[in-house]
Amino acid sequence: MTQRIKVMESGADAMAAMYPIGKYLAKSSVEPALLDLVYFRVSQINGCAFCLDMHAKDLRSMGESEQRLYLLNAWREAPFYSKREKAALAWAEALTIIKDGQVPEAVYEEARSRFSEKELIDLTLGVMTINSYNRLNIAFGADVGSYQPGQFA
Numbered sequence: 001m002t003q004r005i006k007v008m009e010s011g012a013d014a015m016a017a018m019y020p021i022g023k024y025l026a027k028s029s030v031e032p033a034l035l036d037l038v039y040f041r042v043s044q045i046n047g048c049a050f051c052l053d054m055h056a057k058d059l060r061s062m063g064e065s066e067q068r069l070y071l072l073n074a075w076r077e078a079p080f081y082s083k084r085e086k087a088a089l090a091w092a093e094a095l096t097i098i099k100d101g102q103v104p105e106a107v108y109e110e111a112r113s114r115f116s117e118k119e120l121i122d123l124t125l126g127v128m129t130i131n132s133y134n135r136l137n138i139a140f141g142a143d144v145g146s147y148q149p150g151q152f153a
Contacts (some may be wrong), residue, residue, distance in 0.1 A: 018133075021125065022129065022152070024125070025126050030120050030122045036055050038089065038092045038126060039051065041075070042096050042130045043091050045093065045096050046096065048133070049137075051130065051138040056069055065068065068080060074091050081094050088114070091108075091111040092123075095124065095131075110122075120142065
């Protein structure tokens with residue numbers, strides 16, 4: 001998709017409203033690599049090329065393996081994601097693909113067993129935020145491939 005609107009320029013004020021959430025999440029109780037893994041998975045679900053490029057580059061710069069990125073679509077079957085990561089991914093998918101108007105009880109219970117209340121709130125805020133960025137990029141296009149690791153840190 002070609003870029004329709006340069007959101008970072010034309011929508012600078014609107015984007016500025018989202019930046020404090022990113023700053024909060026960067027200091028949250030959920031480890032940055034796990035948040036980026038969740039962002040990558042949600043971006044796969046939503047088909048956001050810009051965010052996939054960005055989070056793949058950020059994850060690789062943090063030392064994430066290519067194998068784990070390649071198989072993230074099949075995280076349930078892959079043996080190299082921790083129980084905490086699997087709980088976070090299930091939570092992110094349930095919030096991104098809402099079915100029956102709620103998160104399934106089993107997904108909630110597993111997430112609660114792996115995350116404190118504060119961590120689960122922070123994780124939820126992260127999922128909400130990446131879904132918002134995905135939708136902006138998908139609606140207006142983005143300069144896919146131009147991102148450099150840490151560019152928006």
